[in-house]
Amino acid sequence: MNDTEKKINLFDELSKDYRFREGFHTCINCGTCTAVCPAAEFYKYDPRQIVNIVQTRDNEQIENLLKSDTIWYCGECMSCVTRCPRTNGPGLVIMALRDLSARLGYFTESEKGRQLLPLTHIMTNNILNYGYCVHPKTFKWEEHKESGPVWKWHTEHLEKSLERQGANYMGDGPGVLRKIPQESLDELKAIFDVTGGTERIKDVENYSAEKAKELGISLEEYEKQAFEFCSDKHFNH
Amino acid sequence: MISQGKQKIWSDYQKEIPDDHWYYVRSCIRQNFFPASEKMFTEITKKVLHKDLYETPHHTTCGGIAYHCDTIPQETAMTIVARQFALMTEAGYENYVPSCITSFGNYAEILETWHEFPELEAKIREDLWKACRREFNKPKYLAHSSDLIFHWRNEIAAKAKHHLVNKETGEPLKIVEHIGCHYAKMFPHKGVGGAEYPYVLAGMIDSWGGQVIDYPERRHCCGYGFRQYHVKANRSYSISNTWKKFESMEPYHPDAIITNCPGCPYFLDRWQYVIAEQTGKTYGENGFGIPVLTYEELAGLVLGYNPWDLGLQLHQVAVEPLLDKIGIEYDPKAKYVGLNQEDLLRPELPSSLKCF
Numbered sequence: 001m002n003d004t005e006k007k008i009n010l011f012d013e014l015s016k017d018y019r020f021r022e023g024f025h026t027c028i029n030c031g032t033c034t035a036v037c038p039a040a041e042f043y044k045y046d047p048r049q050i051v052n053i054v055q056t057r058d059n060e061q062i063e064n065l066l067k068s069d070t071i072w073y074c075g076e077c078m079s080c081v082t083r084c085p086r087t088n089g090p091g092l093v094i095m096a097l098r099d100l101s102a103r104l105g106y107f108t109e110s111e112k113g114r115q116l117l118p119l120t121h122i123m124t125n126n127i128l129n130y131g132y133c134v135h136p137k138t139f140k141w142e143e144h145k146e147s148g149p150v151w152k153w154h155t156e157h158l159e160k161s162l163e164r165q166g167a168n169y170m171g172d173g174p175g176v177l178r179k180i181p182q183e184s185l186d187e188l189k190a191i192f193d194v195t196g197g198t199e200r201i202k203d204v205e206n207y208s209a210e211k212a213k214e215l216g217i218s219l220e221e222y223e224k225q226a227f228e229f230c231s232d233k234h235f236n237h
Numbered sequence: 238m239i240s241q242g243k244q245k246i247w248s249d250y251q252k253e254i255p256d257d258h259w260y261y262v263r264s265c266i267r268q269n270f271f272p273a274s275e276k277m278f279t280e281i282t283k284k285v286l287h288k289d290l291y292e293t294p295h296h297t298t299c300g301g302i303a304y305h306c307d308t309i310p311q312e313t314a315m316t317i318v319a320r321q322f323a324l325m326t327e328a329g330y331e332n333y334v335p336s337c338i339t340s341f342g343n344y345a346e347i348l349e350t351w352h353e354f355p356e357l358e359a360k361i362r363e364d365l366w367k368a369c370r371r372e373f374n375k376p377k378y379l380a381h382s383s384d385l386i387f388h389w390r391n392e393i394a395a396k397a398k399h400h401l402v403n404k405e406t407g408e409p410l411k412i413v414e415h416i417g418c419h420y421a422k423m424f425p426h427k428g429v430g431g432a433e434y435p436y437v438l439a440g441m442i443d444s445w446g447g448q449v450i451d452y453p454e455r456r457h458c459c460g461y462g463f464r465q466y467h468v469k470a471n472r473s474y475s476i477s478n479t480w481k482k483f484e485s486m487e488p489y490h491p492d493a494i495i496t497n498c499p500g501c502p503y504f505l506d507r508w509q510y511v512i513a514e515q516t517g518k519t520y521g522e523n524g525f526g527i528p529v530l531t532y533e534e535l536a537g538l539v540l541g542y543n544p545w546d547l548g549l550q551l552h553q554v555a556v557e558p559l560l561d562k563i564g565i566e567y568d569p570k571a572k573y574v575g576l577n578q579e580d581l582l583r584p585e586l587p588s589s590l591k592c593f
Binding site (some may be wrong): 118127172174177229 | 350357367369450458475481548576
């Protein structure tokens with residue numbers, strides 16, 4: 001018995017996740033999910049194999065999966081859910097694996113897993129500060145040059161351009177891009193506190209800080225690398 | 238017999254959509270990238286069709302993008318949604334319409350999960366009470382905002398100033414539709430036509446005079462992939478999937494693309510620009526791209542709205558070739574001005590993709 005098996009049964013942990021209970025039944029290894037998967041075409045990724053590994057209930061193999069790049073390749077489009085002839089949802093299994101990897105800190109062991117730190121900061125800061133997942137104050141052209149010269153122009157004239165579009169940017173009352181009232185933002189913060197959202201942010205930050213220390217780099221450098229660096233080992237072609 | 242069989246199958250994919258009294262919640266992505274589309278939705282609903290549509294400034298993100306970026310626990314996402322339902326309940330509504338496919342999928346997933354696991358719903362009710370002192374009823378009807386435009390498509394057609402017809406040839410315009418993965422791939426019975434015969438956008442095209450184009454990768458993801466776009470290191474996933482769709486639709490020479498999802502119009506529009514700049518390849522005619530429109534933008538054009546009031550100037554792919562084909566008049570000088578004709582200068586022009 002290895003250290004992990006003494007500490008925690010990973011299959012049992014996964015089974016507590018409602019997405020896992022919805023998405024994991026009996027896999028017949030037909031590979032339909034892989035055939036229809038956009039990520040499988042692009043990355044060295046095979047959802048059939050992931051579900052099969054989980055199905056073995058082998059703790060060591062599941063631990064390796066949780067520490068790998070593999071579980072972070074999925075785009076959560078859920079095309080697999082439609083097509084599985086046994087009503088599995090490999091995409092839901094992936095969500096449960098990612099959640100467990102985040103809880104246990106295993107995500108820091110892979111390049112794609114380490115992206116969880118910048119992603120967490122982008123998403124949760126937008127939600128808690130503005131009440132949106134995406135917001136003009138943080139979606140900058142400099143970080144998104146694919147948004148084109150029209151977006152550069154739009155952001156250079158943001159308030160007037162949005163006014164022309166009929167938005168209520170940072171205004172009171174209803175409408176497009178309105179300012180979410182502070183009492184509503186306070187409720188979102190309370191929801192995060194009660195439901196584990198705040199704890200998850202702290203866990204991701206703490207595990208990432210430990211890994212940055214192990215790698216001998218600052219947390220800022222760790223986060224920048226995670227956001228920008230892509231090695232060529234991931235791709236099919 | 239075959240016809241009767243098809244009718245029976247089709248009847249299984251219908252969705253009940255009440256005609257009036259909807260509680261509206263907005264989309265994070267669409268408010269940023271296609272702000273006038275949501276403005277147009279409220280305009281069509283309230284001012285053109287005289288329906289009751291209510292919105293409170295206190296509603297927030299549903300958390301769906303953060304959830305599918307795996308940055309918030311399921312319980313957090315569910316409780317944010319429970320608060321949205323509480324606001325609906327307090328406002329006295331029971332028909333719930335989100336303006337976002339990610340949200341629509343999120344709401345559908347949560348309602349189904351609560352149905353399967355009532356103890357989880359009870360836990361979320363406790364969490365919401367602890368956090369916000371609120372209680373909620375679940376919506377009686379859940380529809381995406383495109384479901385409503387689909388439901389009203391013939392009323393819109395009856396008021397049409399333009400049809401999706403080439404004014405020179407008299408032929409129907411060839412339109413590609415993209416319904417977005419989370420509309421019906423997870424819960425087919427929640428979408429018009431299900432996952433097999435999605436008709437929500439195709440129905441609009443049919444009613445407004447266009448011709449729906451089928452192509453091999455019609456149901457392939459636009460390439461958003463949540464973390465595969467929001468993290469800079471992953472964006473090649475996103476553009477590669479979009480490229481696959483364009484290569485597949487290219488032989489059918491579509492005049493335009495109509496989209497359902499918040500992210501899809503952005504990716505199908507912007508990655509055309511990047512593909513053109515990187516490779517020199519363009520998919521429209523004469524060096525232009527294929528215009529990509531939201532369903533509200535298309536409805537607005539059909540109803541005769543000024544293209545610049547619809548926000549079509551925020552697209553990177555020029556829409557003018559489509560406007561010219563339909564015969565819609567527009568003022569090129571007014572494209573980039575602010576309110577009261579204020580001069581806001583102009584965007585730079587891409588080097589490969591032809592734009593105005």
